[in-house]
Amino acid sequence: MNYVDSSLKVVGTRPIRPDGADKVTGRAVFAADTRAPGMLWGKILRSPHAHARIVSIDTSKAEALPGVHGVVTAADFPDIPSEEAFVGEGPMNFRDLALNCMARTKVLYEGHALAAVAASTQAIADQALALIEVNYEVLPHVIEVEAAMADDAPILHDDMFTAGVTPKPTKPSNIAKVVTFKKGDAEAGFKEAEVIVEGTYTTQPVHQAYIEPHACLATYSPDGQIQIHSSSQGHFMVRAYTAKLLGVNLSNIRVNPAEIGGGFGGKTLVYLEPVAVMLSKKSGRTVKMQMTREDVFRASGPTSGAWMSVKIGAKKDGTIVAAKQVLKYQAGAFAGSPIGPGCMCGFAMYDLPNVDVVGYDVVSNRPKVAAYRAPGAPITSFAVESLMDDLATKLGIDPLTLRVKNAAKNGTKTHYGPTHQNIGFTAVLDAVKAHPHWKTPLKEGQGRGLATGFWFNIGGESSASVHVNEDGSVTAATGSPDIGGSRASIGMMVAEVLGVPATTVRTIVADTASIGFTHVTGGSRVTFATGMAATQAAEKVVEDLKRRAAQTWDIPVEAVEWKDGAAYPAGSNAGAFEPLDLATLALKAARTGGPLIAEVSLNAQGAGPGFGAHICDVTVDKETGHVTIDRYTAIQDVGKAIHPSYVEGQIQGGAAQGIGWALNEEYIYNAKGQMENPGFLDYRVPVASDVPMIEAVLVEVPNPRHPFGARGVGEVPIIPPMAAIANAIRGATGLRMVDLPMSPPKVRAAFDAAG
């Protein structure tokens, strides 16, 4: 099954990561670990109300407090116009981003920032926040997506008119846009169907819950130069957004990437950086800011909660003839839920003749959603893959067989346009069938669930440089923050091309002034796209090395070949010369043309889409409603695993996040629209004792567009777990759980309702 290229010496092995020692000894410098002389602490005043007009803000008492050196409100920032930006992981409107960082006329959710202070100690900063007097006119609020769509719902934005409908509405609405995708004729398809199944599903917003809260350190110099040290999924993104929100040139801002303590999509936009810079400008001092865990939950983006309905029609032999889906995704306080991918991913695993999908992007008084691992796909797939299980039951067909029968293959035209090419879904389903887990008999009381998932993966702009140092050791630099081991995979690909051991290459993440523009670490793109840039840079270095060997030997460059880290004469006709290895050529570099360096910037195309299938066994405690995951296997087409351990780690981590999404995680609001569980005690992410070992099975169907065959791997694994677990619960209990999370109270209630 696995793709083996016997000529590969480094790719596919499991070396220790270059930044490993720093991270197991506490030396690694994360954003909050940095201080500066004379530094101030910045803190943010956040709205206690879910929806209110800001009548006035009086900061005079705060400004008068000894130890306070600066106070800012929206009045200090440019009032920028509406403009779409594409620097983060999805479209982002700069005006919305600015208003999310600092509310101007209204606060739109509890936790919305509306003022900030810089003070010499954290305690003084807290006192100063308490001295800011805000006069609010509290407005009616709305939290749930369907309530927000109602005709009489409180309107968040007077200038929001639903896009995607004709004629253009005359009344403002909380529905930011409607999107539709059609293939064939769904209504005609349902008429042909012999069996029809339908379901309605809801999911709750869940937070990425990276363990490191957002943090930054910013310095504004009197000449307008700005230095930022922060934790993000893209320091070029931080530079772009900060520049826009402050109205300054990109070249005036240098962003140093700190180590990032998890992101999962949640650190693809800014919250603190523009505020810290403005506080630094006002105070003339360096300002450090860090969110509390409560801030992270209340004010940084979770992903959408949703309401969904799905209908599937099939022939008795299992051939699906029609599929229909309605999706209503919460966007939070500003437009921009992942409704697009939601509409595309649900049915993307299958070859369907007739499809009709409608999606709604809906604002309500919640924090603005941010990307979270395969944004939109886990939600839609929970619905579709749950209903596929019901269809299998109704048809009396094994759920794997049903999926195999309808599986998308190369050449399958998707309902959203593109035709699948070089995909490995069938190989994944074959691996399910062959896996011992699928064949192991269940124990008394156990249920087994299967679910699949699809994600596009992306390429995009990346830059990498490869420097051969004077002693023949190598430094590879990229613009991609390393969120989960990409220094290792990048260094390994460079080592493979140069023909040297992985330990010869040291990979670093370079700041915005030291490497070319690089898009965010997101979309499962780094090993693919930045890896492609690094590979091409290494290939350029090899060409240069060959040229220098040819010059040394005075033979044509075509007569030189590079293998195992040295230049050799290509065959006996080229002449008899001792090989020149990397160290020797590096030592002589000054005499053959100067330093050995190559940098490549590119816009990578052809990120191979990813497919996965998860098998899960559960036992359900009827007394408590508690679901125990007994066994979990996650199978995925990864193209080619560059460092298999970190690929497995992505799959295991994604599955565990999905388990949390399925069983525990949710935002709980009170009647005032305030979040009641903004901490890890009450917002319960999986702990070590909640999960079993998660077996990651790597299927390798190489991606022909990547030099080593890699596909993105980080996002697919969070897509199948919710339906896999729901289907397993169905198998164990007969209960079809349609509302997430399937927490003990919900499972108990389902038992009670079933009698």
Place this chain on the structure above:
Amino acid sequence: MAKTYVSATINGESSEFLCETQQTLLDVLRDVVGLTGSKEGCASGDCGACSVILDGRLVCSCLVLGVEAEGTTITTIEGIAQGDKLHPVQQKFLEHAALQCGFCTPGLIVATKALLDENPNPTETEARYWLAGNLCRCTGYDKVIRAVMDAAAELRGETVG
């Protein structure tokens, strides 16, 4: 506000610091002593990223006041390795790729050391429950638990295949 003088043994060295009475041990370690290896993930004792060993007990340093450290012996992540030699727990975390972002890793390693000091031969279930106070959002714990079990075996002098 008057500061309090505190002396404690941190990572084998006698240390003295002045701290405000409301400062936590985590704040003191990070902001006063300058040991930033212990991380703040929640400041409420729920995530374990700030784990230290205080007089032989595993504690969240965010739940201990700096002034309570008076006269105690504290081991932080910075005191786990011996010079340039990594502790077997650290080495096994690297070999098993038991970290991705690495932010929870200091706390997990300190907690694992405390586990193995107390129970050199834990079962997988015992290891999972001991580490249930240390949140990791990246790994799904699989490789973490494998690293812990392998480190335990190595510390017992066994070799694991």
